[in-house]
Amino acid sequence: MHANVKQNVVPLITPGFKVACSQCNLRELCLPFGLSDSDMDRLDNLIGCGRKLKRGQHLYRAGAPFEFIYAVKSGFFKTDVLTEDGRDQVTGFQMAGEILGMDGISTEIHTCNAVALEDSEVCLIPFTELEMLSSEIRTLQHHLHKVMSREIVRDHGVMMLLGTMRAEERLAAFLLNLSQRFTARGYSPTEFHLRMTREEIGSYLGLKLETVSRAFSRFQDDGLISVQQKHIRIMDILRIKALLAPPDGRIG
Amino acid sequence: MHANVKQNVVPLITPGFKVACSQCNLRELCLPFGLSDSDMDRLDNLIGCGRKLKRGQHLYRAGAPFEFIYAVKSGFFKTDVLTEDGRDQVTGFQMAGEILGMDGISTEIHTCNAVALEDSEVCLIPFTELEMLSSEIRTLQHHLHKVMSREIVRDHGVMMLLGTMRAEERLAAFLLNLSQRFTARGYSPTEFHLRMTREEIGSYLGLKLETVSRAFSRFQDDGLISVQQKHIRIMDILRIKALLAPPDGRIG
DNA sequence: AAAGCGGGTTGACACAGATCAAAAGGGTAC
DNA sequence: GTACCCTTTTGATCTGTGTCAACCCGCTTT
Structure with a gap:
């Protein structure tokens, strides 16, 4: 277990x-x-x-x-x-x-x-x-x-993610990072297959697997992505990016 | 502000x-x-x-x-x-x-x-x-x-800390790390001056400054350390280490 | 084709830590 | 030496995520 x-x-x-x-x-x-x-x-x-x-x-x-x-x-x-x-x-x-x-x-x-x-x-x-x-x-x-x-720089980015972001922001950052790396390799930026489990994603992002699953569901409900098990399709990458840069938000 | x-x-x-x-x-x-x-x-x-x-x-x-x-x-x-x-x-x-x-x-x-x-x-x-x-x-x-x-290895340690540890565990890890590095430089392992604010410690550990302050207070109440502003004295390093390796704990 | 099982989803509830607020302490600058 | 401001502490309350639990889905295996 x-x-x-x-x-x-x-x-x-x-x-x-x-x-x-x-x-x-x-x-x-x-x-x-x-x-x-x-x-x-x-x-x-x-x-x-x-x-x-x-x-x-x-x-x-x-x-x-x-x-x-x-x-x-x-x-x-x-x-x-x-x-x-x-x-x-x-x-x-x-x-x-x-x-x-x-x-x-x-x-x-x-x-x-x-x-x-x-x-x-x-x-x-x-x-x-x-x-x-x-x-x-x-x-x-x-x-x-x-x-x-x-x-080293990548690790700093992960620290930023783990230290300052909330669950949905973490997942958004994760998806954008994957998308960008797939793109660099000539694959689709918007449609890919996750090779890792929700638990592994959660461990990477400092979240429990249930939280990862809920965030995926919420993204889907909001029309940001379409999820079917490990298959991900990004529907609205701009709004996903916007999740990471809240127009003003919690600062101050 | x-x-x-x-x-x-x-x-x-x-x-x-x-x-x-x-x-x-x-x-x-x-x-x-x-x-x-x-x-x-x-x-x-x-x-x-x-x-x-x-x-x-x-x-x-x-x-x-x-x-x-x-x-x-x-x-x-x-x-x-x-x-x-x-x-x-x-x-x-x-x-x-x-x-x-x-x-x-x-x-x-x-x-x-x-x-x-x-x-x-x-x-x-x-x-x-x-x-x-x-x-x-x-x-x-x-x-x-x-x-x-x-x-790179150090960064992995920080990820572990940010991804899996609770507030008091993070602070314990932080204190032990400082202690060990001061020791390596010929300073006291048990008594030192923090150069950073609670807010900076909090940022590093992925916590708010109030949480850092409370954790310090709790450590002091428990007789693990003595804190006076930025001056730290480690009273019971073994119990601090024990905080990091819960005998069994939350696994499973 | 059926069975079994790991992986995923969803709900209800609990709690650690965040947030908001106020007051006190100590260091720094003048 | 004194005044001010930043830092820290502490309390009360709120909330996001964890925890526990049940169920479902879709592979994989036989």
Whole structure:
């Protein structure tokens, strides 16, 4: 009931497959951004191979030694932290082109779990070697720093959300964020499939699953979206945006 | 009343002063950690000079072009983000040896404000040059990555706090965190002076200032701490820690 | 095709924390 | 040294979200 134990009894590692940044249609979103062809070859060389995960499988777990960072090639992930007393906080959802695993750099031990929310593929990027290569390729080095910084900025946004917003504002921000990221990947900005449960959304947004469900229903009643289980259709994105910037509102 | 406008009408930049990592008693906490003497000299060279700030002065503001990251040499800072509709979220408090400004790397524009909460001194580290140097000094490069990763992990902790904890748990976590950081700097683990207001603590913890005040009072009534305005004395750290790990509690 | 079950919705009620209000304390500026 | 204002404390009340519970829907499994 509670700790929501996903039983991946058999943590099968699907055999690696060859990947190549230069052939990847995500290269503009991902680490190789801005690299010359020859530099991209060197990065390809380093990355070597990928890994496939089934829905529910862990990419890594809190406590596991850090060795790689991962680029999501396809699929959808969540990351979460949990404390000894059983609290569980989803810290993010990652989609194609996004980087996972940077939490492990500081202590060489991962501090969160990364779980595939659907069948997924990632590229394995050995971090020590990435550091070596990035000290030779300025563009790569700088881009790595940007990726890490972007994660910090994103986290600040989540803090803002958790610290100052009310339930419906949080959900609105969540939907707009997903919409924008799907758009950047060439998918519909207004129609998409949620890969996560209401409980996972709630954990991310600091709400209980019932509150998430009620907010979805209310949005639907108000004609902002249409919800059918995990299928979302955004009907009135302007009014959703307006939820986040109340004309005047509670300030003062 | 509301937006709490600190009027630094005259953003005087106090003239720079020479700094040297090799002479700094914070070097074990700061960027130069683990560097050889000669490498530290090169870092010294790059850093050049520092900057003094009066209480209330901004080190940088959201929207300002990014050029430096900053190491706190002495004093105390807060960082906060604010949205166009006036929401304000404190994202962190920084003390000696900690690094500020990494939010600016990703877009070359700072996304948050950094304000001195007491008279303070920082070292200015030009980021482009730091990248150049770090591509030559493996230890420095790796340590920079660790510092950024540590920030990400810290942010996850704040998300956990904001997403799952109740008011008194948040305050307990906050006090323990401060205590631990003061300890690491050679100050008393049990007695310290808060540099920030109840409102700033509240913003950081996602609570209203009245709630923070009440929680302090309750801790005092329960004999956990003694509070006198901004002066805090921790009386029973074990019971404060116990607040964070309820023996069983609300799970399930 | 049926059964079982995890995930989702909805309702009733409880409560933690927000809000509103007032007063006191202490630090700062003059 | 004094006055003022910001900060803090405390009380009373309100409300958004959590909690508990029941039911339903639609997969997945067999």
